[in-house]
Every structure is written in C-alpha cells, then in structure tokens.
Amino acid sequence: MTALLEVEDLRVAYGKIEAVKGISFTVEAGQVVTLIGTNGAGKTTTLRTLSGLLKPAGGRIVFDGKPLNDVPAHKVVSLGLAHSPEGRHIFPRLTITENLQLGAYLRNDKAGIEKDIQRAYDLFPILGERRKQAAGTLSGGEQQMLAMGRALMCRPKLLMLDEPSMGLSPIMMQKIMQTIVELKAQGTTILLVEQNAQAALSLADQGHVMEVGKIVLSGTGPDLLHDESVRKAYLGED
Ligand code: ATP
DSSP, X not given: OOOSEEEEEEEEEETTEEEEEEEEEEEOTTOEEEEEXXXXXSHHHHHHHHTTSSOOSEEEXXXXXXXXXXXXXXXXXXXXXXXXXXXXXXXXXXXXXXXXXXXXXXXXXXXXXXXXXXXXXXXXXXXHHTTTSBGGGSOHHHHHHHHHXXXXXXXXXXXXXXXXXXXXXXXXXXXXXXXXXXXXXXXXXXXXXXXXXXXXXXXXXXXXXXXXXXXXXXXXXXXXXXXXXXXXXXXXXX
C-alpha cells in the first residue's frame, strides 16, 4: 500500500541554519502519526514545510501520489492537506460561524458547508452554543476547538495539528485528545505535533521522536510510550 504522505530525507533551512536535517516518515490513510520532541526540534518547521509555507532545501514530499515540493500553500490546501497551526490563528472579531465558514473558502457547495458546520458543532457543542459570539471571547481551549473545526471545514485527507494541547488545562487537553480519537474513528488521518508526549503517544498509531532536526527514534505509540529513553527524556521519569 502506498502511504497518503511520504516524506523522504526532508531538509529545511532558515538561511544558513538547517532546522530539519533529513527526516523520513510516512503517514498511511486512517492513521494518527505523531512527531514529539522538545522545543526547537523542528516539528513546527516540518509542518509548515508540508503546508507549503516554507520551501524544502532538499528531499521529497509526496502527498496522495503528487509531489508537493514546489506547490504553494493555497494549492496544498486544495489538494486536501489542512493545517491547524500552533497558536491557533483564529479571527477574534469574527463570529464562530464566520470562522468556520472561512475554513471552507475553497468550496462552494453551500449545503455541504452547512452540514460540515453542523458536524463541527456536534464535535464541539460549546461552539454551537456560542456560534454568534466573536471568536476572541472564547477560552484558549475553545479557540483550539475552533481552529480544529475550521481546519476540518475543507474536508482534508490529512489534518495536521500543531500542539493542540498547548496552554490548556488538563480537562481541556483531555477533551482535545478525545476529539482526536473521535476523528480517527470517523476515518480522519492526522499528523499530530505535540510536546505532551504522554498524551500524543497514547493515541498514536506511529510516533517519531525529533531532536535538533533529526528523527532519533520511531515506533508504534505504545512501543515509544514504554521505551525507557523516551520515558526518561519526555515523560519525566528518572
Ligand atoms: P516548538 O515546540 O518550540 O515550536 P519545534 O520542534 O516546533 O519547537 P521549530 O519551531 O520547528 O521547532 O524550530 C526549529 C529550529 O528552527 C529552532 O532552532 C528555531 O529556533 C529555528 N527557527 C524556527 N523558526 C525560525 C525562523 N523563522 N527563522 C530562523 N530560525 C527559526
């Protein structure tokens, strides 16, 4: 079976500084794959490159059978790759419904869009209750839900989530992680970047540990969760 996403020897540099130093991994349709690692490991850089926001310095990205290396960001979305970025980037003055509608800007099937907005409200009832409110009035966790809901509005083949648990209370974080499990059960393929290794590995089919621009360890979620070096470095065990 060919993977939905194939990343081969990917390199990304900011000027002379190489932030991603030749990483390779795949995401199969229906899987949740996670990239974990400390600050500055290159996880966000990897997602931004897959989104077309940064140009690779080397290597190959193939998504759904098509090479992505030279595809600009707006085209990448239309190919079915959605990105819920770190820090959320919702539009605070627009209502929740308007934010969701913006996620569907490439579509013109009105009835389908309405249906998917309803689906976002089913997934996150709080968004439905507050649909007419300005998005800036939502709590951090609720804004994270909105960012995820918005990314889903383009019906992506692959949903990339950058640190969805960042800055959230344990309860909110649990809710977000439960939603990822729910989305997977519905057949959504997800590439998840997280600093919370415990949460990410608990639900991932496959995980990769990144350190200073390289993948240093790969395995199934449960394998990595029980790996001694991962437990020491990322799960705070002695
Ligand atoms: P974090 O969890 O802190 O976001 P990360 O694993 O996502 O970490 P990146 O944000 O991808 O890491 O950063 C990788 C490296 O690239 C870091 O050394 C960072 O300082 C550097 N870097 C990131 N963005 C830029 C930029 N715009 N210009 C120069 N260097 C950058």
